[in-house]
Amino acid sequence: xxxxxxxxxxxxxxxxxxxxxxxxxxxxxxxxxxxxxxxxxxxxxxxxxxxxxxxxxxxxxxxxxxxxxxxxxxxxxxxxxxxxxxxxxxxxxxxxxxxxxxxxxxxxxxxxx
Amino acid sequence: xxxxxxxxxxxxxxxxxxxxxxxxxxxxxxxxxxxxxxxxxxxxxxxxxxxxxxxxxxxxxxxxxxxxxxxxxxxxxxxxxxxxxxxxxxxxxxxxxxxxxxxxxxxxxxxxxxxxxxxxxxxxxxxxxxxxxxxxxxxxxxxxxxxxxxxxxxxxxxxxxxxxxxxxxxxxxxxxxxxxxxxxxxxxxxxxxxxxxxxxxxxxxxxxxxxxxxxxxxxxxxxxxxxxxxxxxxxxxxxxxxxxx
Numbered sequence: 001x002x003x004x005x006x007x008x009x010x011x012x013x014x015x016x017x018x019x020x021x022x023x024x025x026x027x028x029x030x031x032x033x034x035x036x037x038x039x040x041x042x043x044x045x046x047x048x049x050x051x052x053x054x055x056x057x058x059x060x061x062x063x064x065x066x067x068x069x070x071x072x073x074x075x076x077x078x079x080x081x082x083x084x085x086x087x088x089x090x091x092x093x094x095x096x097x098x099x100x101x102x103x104x105x106x107x108x109x110x111x112x113x
Numbered sequence: 114x115x116x117x118x119x120x121x122x123x124x125x126x127x128x129x130x131x132x133x134x135x136x137x138x139x140x141x142x143x144x145x146x147x148x149x150x151x152x153x154x155x156x157x158x159x160x161x162x163x164x165x166x167x168x169x170x171x172x173x174x175x176x177x178x179x180x181x182x183x184x185x186x187x188x189x190x191x192x193x194x195x196x197x198x199x200x201x202x203x204x205x206x207x208x209x210x211x212x213x214x215x216x217x218x219x220x221x222x223x224x225x226x227x228x229x230x231x232x233x234x235x236x237x238x239x240x241x242x243x244x245x246x247x248x249x250x251x252x253x254x255x256x257x258x259x260x261x262x263x264x265x266x267x268x269x270x271x272x273x274x275x276x277x278x279x280x281x282x283x284x285x286x287x288x289x290x291x292x293x294x295x296x297x298x299x300x301x302x303x304x305x306x307x308x309x310x311x312x313x314x315x316x317x318x319x320x321x322x323x324x325x326x327x328x329x330x331x332x333x334x335x336x337x338x339x340x341x342x343x344x345x346x347x348x349x350x351x352x353x354x355x356x357x358x
Contacts (some may be wrong), residue, residue, distance in 0.1 A: 032189075034281030035272075053188050054247065055280045077249065 001025050001109060003067050006046065010094065010104055012069065016081050017090030023066040025109065028077055030102045034059050041065065048102050052076050057083040067091065068103075071098045115353055118339045121331045122179065123193060123267060123293060123318035126155060130223035130229040130243050132322040137228040139164040140324055145176055148328030152339035154195050154318075156181035158242045159213050161206050162227045162235075165199055170230035177339040181333040183267055184209060187349040191267040193293065194257045201260045208256055212248045215241030216338040250276070254288050264288065264344060268295035268320060270303060273300040283310060291316050291348050296330030300358075314348045314356055333357040 004021040007014060014021065020036070023076060026044030032051045040072045041047060043064040052074050060068050067090035070076060076091050084091050094101045125132040126141060145153050153176065155167045166180045180202040181195045196202045196310050211222040217225055217239050225238040246253075257264040266276040269283075269292050276283060283289070291314040294303030300317045307315075321327045334356050347354035 033278055037280050043256065047296075051188060053251075053280055055282065057347045058284075059281050077251075079251075 002019050003046065006108060007049055007092060008106060010096075010101070012092035012094050013095055014109075015091045016072075016085045017067065018090055020067070020088045020090050023090070025066045026103050026108065029090055036064065045080060046105060048098055048105070050074055050098065052080055054079040054083050056080060057087055057089055058098065060084075060089045061087045061103070069094055069101060071101055114135050115335050116339055117333050118150040118336050118343075119149060119152050119331050120334050120344070121145070121148075121319050121321070121328050121338070122152070122154040122195065122218040122248055122265075122316055122344075123156055123183070124153050124321045125157055125183075126234075127224070127226045127228055128157045128160050128163045128238060128242070129322065130158070130217060130219075130225050130345065132157075132223075133324070134224060134226060135324050136232050136322065137226070137232050138163055138170040139158075139232050139328065141167060142170040142174065142176060142178075142259070143278060144327045145171075145173060148304070150176060150328050150331065152177040152179065152182040152334075152344070153327075154179040154193070156183040156193055156195075158183050159185060159209050159244075159246065159349055160225070160240070160242050162238060162321050166204060166228065166230045166235075167240050179254065179341050179344070182206070184210070184248075184253055185245040185254055185274070187247050188279045188314050189193065189245050189274055190276045190279045192250060192276075192356060193263075193265040194253070195263040195341065195344070197261060199231075201262060204260055205256060205262070208248070209246055213240055213242075213244060214247075215244050217241050217243070250280070258288065263290040263348065265291045265293050265316065266352055267293050269293065270295050270298040270306070283295060283313075289313055290345075293318055295320060300332070304358075318354065 029041035
């Protein structure tokens with residue numbers, strides 16, 4: 001499944017990285033401690049977080065995440081957006097809390113096609 | 114003439130919910146003197162009402178008190194702000210008060226007592242001091258610097274509430290004036306583990322919440338006299354002032 005499929009299915013607002021929505025999503029990780037996310041997430045994952053600091057872009061880039069979803073309508077900072085645009089990391093915003101958006105994405109990714 | 118001064122730049126008082134009630138200004142100053150400290154910073158969680166009383170308790174004694182605060186940023190990073198004067202700290206307090214929400218629950222988090230230099234209770238703070246402000250770390254650093262203060266992330270080696278646990282790493286463009294290593298790791302180990310951050314000055318402090326912890330981890334600093342201005346010069350390695358290894 002590609003990011004754009006998830007964006008469409010869940011009505012996410014794309015804040016940046018519109019040209020990279022064709023990336024394949026291999027799994028997901030939910031967390032706000034960047035040290036934890038660096039340690040436990042994998043390449044191709046979609047990362048669900050409340051953290052909006054610019055370091056999320058570096059972590060997503062380092063771990064080669066497919067993209068980042070910010071929960072509870074959290075808005076990325078200006079620095080975060082600029083870095084994400086430069087690194088071609090899509091950032092999406094959802095109005096749902098982490099539990100709900102994670103559950104929905106889990107269902108999408110594990111649904112039998 | 115420059116001299117080595119023994120500094121513990123991160124001490125709580127009984128205003129912090131997680132600190133013991135015995136951490137009142139008079140007792141705290143007495144212990145600091147017993148431990149032969151020359152300079153301390155009083156840094157409660159998102160609060161500062163006991164700082165003037167600690168300054169009063171230390172008046173006339175060989176102990177300099179730096180007005181400070183340990184602010185919780187929206188990323189849940191603990192950030193120390195140190196100031197030259199109480200009025201600068203009060204300006205930061207106004208900002209913090211506008212961005213800190215919730216009420217304390219004493220039974221869950223602890224009592225937040227404002228106690229004067231005589232050991233008399235002046236009142237209780239009912240804000241949720243254990244909570245986080247909705248101010249980003251970059252925003253708070255800017256505010257601290259505008260007020261002439263020093264911004265130092267606390268206990269960067271800890272697995273909770275530290276800039277490294279919350280934000281993963283420290284950006285090259287982060288405007289920290291120093292980094293604090295907790296006593297669990299200590300200066301020597303800290304320098305090895307965080308060698309890549311060696312361009313920042315390192316400090317170690319007790320982060321005391323209990324009387325017995327005051328002065329258990331300190332930084333020796335070469336200064337002309339123990340003051341905020343001299344500390345600032347030492348962090349910038351100006352005119353021979355510096356932190357001793």
